[in-house]
Amino acid sequence: MTMLSERRVGDGLPPVWPADRYEVICERGESFGSTRDRYHYAKYAMESARALEKAGLARRVLVIRMADDTVIYDRAQGIELPPEEW
Numbered sequence: 001m002t003m004l005s006e007r008r009v010g011d012g013l014p015p016v017w018p019a020d021r022y023e024v025i026c027e028r029g030e031s032f033g034s035t036r037d038r039y040h041y042a043k044y045a046m047e048s049a050r051a052l053e054k055a056g057l058a059r060r061v062l063v064i065r066m067a068d069d070t071v072i073y074d075r076a077q078g079i080e081l082p083p084e085e086w
Contacts, residue, residue, distance in 0.1 A: 021067060022086075024048050027060040042072065042086035049073055 020038035022045035027034045039045040042065070049061045054076065061074035065086065072081045 021065065022072075023053075023064045023066055025062045025064065026058045028054050028058055038066075042083075046073060046086075 004022070007084050009040045015027055018040045020040055022039045024037045024039065024045050025034060026037075026049075037045075037048065039048070042063070049063050052058045052061050060074070060076045064070065065072055070081075071079050072086050073079060
C-alpha cells in the first residue's frame with residue numbers, strides 16, 4: 001500500500017502536495033522536547049502558532065520562513081512581522 005505522502009523518485013510525476021515554505025517550532029520544555037511542523041501557507045503556520053500559545057502548550061513558539069530562515073513570529077523576542085512581509 002502506497003501512502004500519498006511518500007515521494008517516489010524518478011517516476012516523472014510532479015509532487016502531489018506543494019512544497020512546504022514555513023516551519024512552526026514549538027518548544028515545550030526539557031521533559032517534552034520540541035516539535036516542528038511545516039506548512040505551505042503562512043496564514044496556517046501563524047494560526048497554529050497562536051493556537052499553541054493560547055492553549056498554553058508551549059514555552060516558546062516560532063514561525064520561520066524556510067526560504068531565507070527569517071523568523072516571522074516569535075512572541076518571546078517581540079517579533080511579529082505584518083502579513084505583507086510573510
